[in-house]
Amino acid sequence: MAGPAKKSGGLDLSVLQDRIGFRVHMLDLHMMRWLGERCARHGLTPASASVLMVIRSNPGVRHGELADALLIRRPNMTKLMRRLETRGLLCRKGSPGDKRRVVLALTPEGEKVIAEVGGYFRMQDDLLQKALPGAGDDALTTLMDSMHGALDAPEPETSAATASRKPRRKAAI
Amino acid sequence: MAGPAKKSGGLDLSVLQDRIGFRVHMLDLHMMRWLGERCARHGLTPASASVLMVIRSNPGVRHGELADALLIRRPNMTKLMRRLETRGLLCRKGSPGDKRRVVLALTPEGEKVIAEVGGYFRMQDDLLQKALPGAGDDALTTLMDSMHGALDAPEPETSAATASRKPRRKAAI
DNA sequence: TATTGTTATACTCTATAACTATA
């Protein structure tokens, strides 16, 4: 479900729009699509890109430790890790001490990709931050809508942005 | 991905937590789980419950019209409608004028269920609204965390809440 | 016996293409 959620062809959506939770949900969807389009240019999803960024900040982190921190179930984390490894972005190896453990780190290719994709995350945050300053009466609803709109403005092209356009459903990790 | 996202066993998550978008995403996940647990007591998801609520506010709405308004693709809407119809909550019938069109309305059973489930949506909104008043310096981040926490307090039992507890993975619509 | 990570499985959501039936 989604949308700026205003005028929808005569449909009464007030039962949804009057809820703060719905506004947050719409904003989240909008942000994820914005980020998703851009991550897809590099064959990633916002989730897989976020995981790579956390691994970069925590080289040598364990499989389960990462899963717990990000509230991802271990079996699901396994699938994600395997896809990232297959794509050559991630290095998985057994811990020398405890042979049950799997230790994670980025490959040089992973470092390169995440350096580019990270730019999109910062760009989105800049757009959202700029939308904040003036709160109003219905402070939060106003903030939500303002942030929602902040993502719709034309954006300056960057090195990451110029990389590749619309990869036609190229299965993203 | 998810969580209050603070202390995570020594892991550095600042690359995520410093982003406003991540905070919104975490809040959204938290809200959806809160609502999801409660909707599941009635065999629904927050999404299917929301769809039923919009149909209740707009009896006789068309299939595609509803899909467009909620940004759901028509094929996906079809699957959702069929499940709701199978469960006896929704009535689908062809439009008399244009025989291509499918017109939607709640069944009496649907009305009954959504009257109960709607209480959870209002309850969540009340909790979130109460968390707002005092903004601070990092206004929005503070608001997000406050709203996040607002869902963790013990809640007063209601008729809807007492209905049934933890239906053990009973496939939700 | 407990922990770590894996496999297997299932359900949902999402997205596209192709089909039917009406108009």
Next chain:
DNA sequence: TATAGTTATAGAGTATAACAATA
């Protein structure tokens, strides 16, 4: 020819149970 809704298919997220290897 265009529109409304459907079917078919595929990818991704999420969840649980059961398993192997190790501690």
